Amino acid sequence: MKINGGRSRIRALGGSLLARLCRRMAQKKYLQSKLTQFLREDKIQLWKPPYTDENKEVGLALKDLAKKYSDKLECCENEVEKVMEEIRCKAIERGTGNEHYKTTGIATIEVFLPPRVKKDRKSLLETRLHITGRELRSKIAETFGFQENYIKIVINKKQLQLGETLKEQGVTHNVKAMVLELKQSEEDVRKTFQVEEEKQNEAKLEEKRIQRTKRGLEILAERAEMVVDPEAMPYLDIANQTGRSIRIPPSERKALMLAMGYHEKGRAFLKRKEYGIALPCLLDADKYFCECCRELLDTVDNYAVLQLDIVWCYFRLGQLECLDDAEKKLKLAQECFRNCYGENHQRLLHIKGNCGKEKVLFLRLYLLQGIRNYHSGNGEEAYEYLNKACQLLKELYIDPSKVHNLMQLGFSAQEARLGLRACDGNVDHAAVHITSRREELEQIKKEEREKKRRRLENINHLKGMGYSMRAARQALHQAGGNLEEALKMWWLNDSAPESNNRQQSPSQEKIDQLVYMGFDAVAAKAALRVFRGNVQLAAQTLVHNGGRLPPDLQLSAEDSSSTPSTSPSDSAGTSSASTDEDMETEAVNEILEDIPEHEEDYLDSTLEDEEIIIAEYLSYVENIKSAAKKN
Numbered sequence: 001m002k003i004n005g006g007r008s009r010i011r012a013l014g015g016s017l018l019a020r021l022c023r024r025m026a027q028k029k030y031l032q033s034k035l036t037q038f039l040r041e042d043k044i045q046l047w048k049p050p051y052t053d054e055n056k057e058v059g060l061a062l063k064d065l066a067k068k069y070s071d072k073l074e075c076c077e078n079e080v081e082k083v084m085e086e087i088r089c090k091a092i093e094r095g096t097g098n099e100h101y102k103t104t105g106i107a108t109i110e111v112f113l114p115p116r117v118k119k120d121r122k123s124l125l126e127t128r129l130h131i132t133g134r135e136l137r138s139k140i141a142e143t144f145g146f147q148e149n150y151i152k153i154v155i156n157k158k159q160l161q162l163g164e165t166l167k168e169q170g171v172t173h174n175v176k177a178m179v180l181e182l183k184q185s186e187e188d189v190r191k192t193f194q195v196e197e198e199k200q201n202e203a204k205l206e207e208k209r210i211q212r213t214k215r216g217l218e219i220l221a222e223r224a225e226m227v228v229d230p231e232a233m234p235y236l237d238i239a240n241q242t243g244r245s246i247r248i249p250p251s252e253r254k255a256l257m258l259a260m261g262y263h264e265k266g267r268a269f270l271k272r273k274e275y276g277i278a279l280p281c282l283l284d285a286d287k288y289f290c291e292c293c294r295e296l297l298d299t300v301d302n303y304a305v306l307q308l309d310i311v312w313c314y315f316r317l318g319q320l321e322c323l324d325d326a327e328k329k330l331k332l333a334q335e336c337f338r339n340c341y342g343e344n345h346q347r348l349l350h351i352k353g354n355c356g357k358e359k360v361l362f363l364r365l366y367l368l369q370g371i372r373n374y375h376s377g378n379g380e381e382a383y384e385y386l387n388k389a390c391q392l393l394k395e396l397y398i399d400p401s402k403v404h405n406l407m408q409l410g411f412s413a414q415e416a417r418l419g420l421r422a423c424d425g426n427v428d429h430a431a432v433h434i435t436s437r438r439e440e441l442e443q444i445k446k447e448e449r450e451k452k453r454r455r456l457e458n459i460n461h462l463k464g465m466g467y468s469m470r471a472a473r474q475a476l477h478q479a480g481g482n483l484e485e486a487l488k489m490w491w492l493n494d495s496a497p498e499s500n501n502r503q504q505s506p507s508q509e510k511i512d513q514l515v516y517m518g519f520d521a522v523a524a525k526a527a528l529r530v531f532r533g534n535v536q537l538a539a540q541t542l543v544h545n546g547g548r549l550p551p552d553l554q555l556s557a558e559d560s561s562s563t564p565s566t567s568p569s570d571s572a573g574t575s576s577a578s579t580d581e582d583m584e585t586e587a588v589n590e591i592l593e594d595i596p597e598h599e600e601d602y603l604d605s606t607l608e609d610e611e612i613i614i615a616e617y618l619s620y621v622e623n624i625k626s627a628a629k630k631n
Contacts, residue, residue, distance in 0.1 A: 026374075026620045031075070031083050033377030038069055039087070046088035047095050056092055058085060094174070097124070105129075107166075107173040109136075113144060114181050114276070115318045129171060134162040140179060152180040152280060157310075157323070158287070159280050178322045180276040252292050259288035263306050264595050267602065270309060275316045282310050297336065304336030305361060305602055311368050326372050333365060356396075356421040357603040363392040367610055367617075374617055383621045389614050396607060402427050406434070414604045441599070451481070458483045468530055506533050514539060523548055 039046065046052065050061035066081035073080065097108040106126050113121045125143060127136060133153070137160065141148035153160035155177045161169055266281030289303050297303040307329040314323045323329070341348040345355040370385035398420050405427055406416035411434050419430035455476060461483065462472035472486075479485035506528035513535055514524035519542050526549055527538035541549065598604070 023620065023623065026617075027623065028083065029375055030377055030379070030620070030624065031073075031079070032087065033375060034073060034379075035069060035080065035083055035087060035377075037377045038072070045091075046084065047091040051088060052092065058088065062088065093124070097126075097174070100126075101173045107171075107175075109171075110174065110176045111140060111144070112176060112178045112319050112322045114179055116181075117144070121318075125177075127166070129167040129173075130165055132163060132165055133160040133169065136160065136166060136177075137162065140177075144179070146179070146181070150182055152182065152276070154178045154180060154279065154283070154322075157283055157325075159283060176322050176324070178317075178319050180279060180317070182276060252296060255288050255291040256296065259285045259292070259306075260302055261285075261595075262288065263302060263309070266313075267309065268593075270313065273316075275313050279310070279313045279317070282306065282313060286310065298339040301337060301340045301358075301361075304333040304340065307333035307336070308361065308364050308368065311372075312364065315368065315371060320371070320375060326368075327376075330365065330369055330372065337361065337365075352422075354422045356424060357418050357600060359392055359396055359421070360603050360605050360607070363389050363396065363607070363610060366392065367614060371613075371617055374620060379621055379624055382617070386614060386618050386621065389610070390618065393607060393611060393614060396421060398425065402430075406430060412598075414598055414601070417604055417606075418598075418600055455481055458486070462486070466532060471530060505529070510535050514542070519547055 044051070044065070046062070050059045051065065053059050062084060063081060066084050067077055069084070070077040070080040094108075101107055105128060107129050109125045109127060111123050111125050113123065115121075123144070125140065127139060131139075137151065137153055138148050140146065140153065141151060155169070155171055155175055158169070160177075262281050262285035266278045266285060269275070269278035269281060285306055289297065289306065311320075311323065311326050311329050314320050314326070320326060341355070341358065342350075345358070348355050348358060366385045366389040370382045370389060373379075373385060374382035398417055402420055402425065403413055403416040406419065407413060409431055411419070411431070415434050416430070419434040420427070423429035423433050458476055458481070459469070459472045462475065463469060467475075475486035476483070506525060510528055510533055511521060511524050514528070515521050517539060519527075519539070523542060524538065527542055528535070530549065531537040531541070596602075
């Protein structure tokens, strides 16, 4: 089986210097975590007597404590004493920093450097908190030898904002800051003018790309309300696990679409193993998801998958200790999966008829829980989770010949993997499953297109009667798309408007009536436009909304003003509009490139990386066990 091959690869690497160094580092981290745990449980403070004397030198009592803990761990006493001395020195250093901060206001930031920095990847930096993010970035670049315009700083799981002060961004003393490089290559260490200039240009392009990403996502989210033919004008939509669109409150729809869009963009970078660029996108997605209500997040599994992707990204960057709430994120993912899929996947089985594909997510969850527990010094828990992941890996193994057979039938490799996992590896059943799913999705697309076409027809019908675009959309939304019911809405129940009424401004006499009642003249005029001059309905609406029109009834610019006449400046305006349109098209196309065609792309994985990492961490745990037995 493939899993055996994975284990043999790890054993083959075991003889290399790199593998031995990795194993030694992992074992040292585990020992540090375990000893820190013991010290906390025994309420021992190494920076105080009898473990530290008045000159801050090591006390004799440390050796006795090292003997006690080495017996408990059944490992080398000298190694335990050495690690405990490192813990003691760091504690003293931290205490000195605390005193320094109290007296001078100069804070200490723990800076975690990228993997290419071979030594001292974790360093301390002193700074005042009133400086801007840009000044901190400059200081980090100068101190550690980076190109300033080619790094990003992540603090408290958020990108550092260059224009705001550290204090405004919630940066405090002893906070952890992670440095991300946008590119890693030999050019990074060259100091020639040409290379520096190229890097600055690339950094500017990267920043522009991030801005285009945001704009492209916003455009696609805004189009969802009006598009009928997605092939002519692409847009973003939100669908449930069957592929059907979900009705979402307008107040949360845009935030959810932006969250999901940023998540897809981040996942595209994850696939290309560009973790430093992926992380900011994933953190932006997390920010927008937090604007949505929890009930909404429980209906889709996206939020749970995002938590896994963020923790995975930190892990692949070698900065898992930078993520203080990794355990919280993994628990949140597990809870979201339970709410979305049901206990024992009952809801998922009811909807899809199987849960084979979703097991990939649980394999990643168990693996990350195993890794986190290992680095926290919880060897037994780590072994338990890693074993769970290993068992799922065996279940999800796919025979390459079966994938080849399905591809011969005209299916893609992705469809083949997903189909085989859904059908427990049965090729014939997988072929039927894929074909059936294709037909089902095509039917759903037709139904959704027809639904949008009817909705747009109804909106145009109401607009033709003189109603504003926003009023028409709001009425149809509240009436569930039923035109007859929409016409019965209280604010559309007035007598039929005249055909040219929408273009006309309300009379000054009616505006004066509302102003005399105490309303603002601008609000009065806007309300009269919406209700086609009906003073009673305008007044009633303004009273109910504190003297203003509700957002859903506010007229768009094209509805609130008559068509402008042609002027000599029109030609220049057309050129500018054309340029803006080209930029928007470019932004949208950049987003569409990274949005997968298959709706279950996030469930598709070869599991090659997971296979290697499971074997690697199981070997770490087994080495700890064998070392304990030897001692």
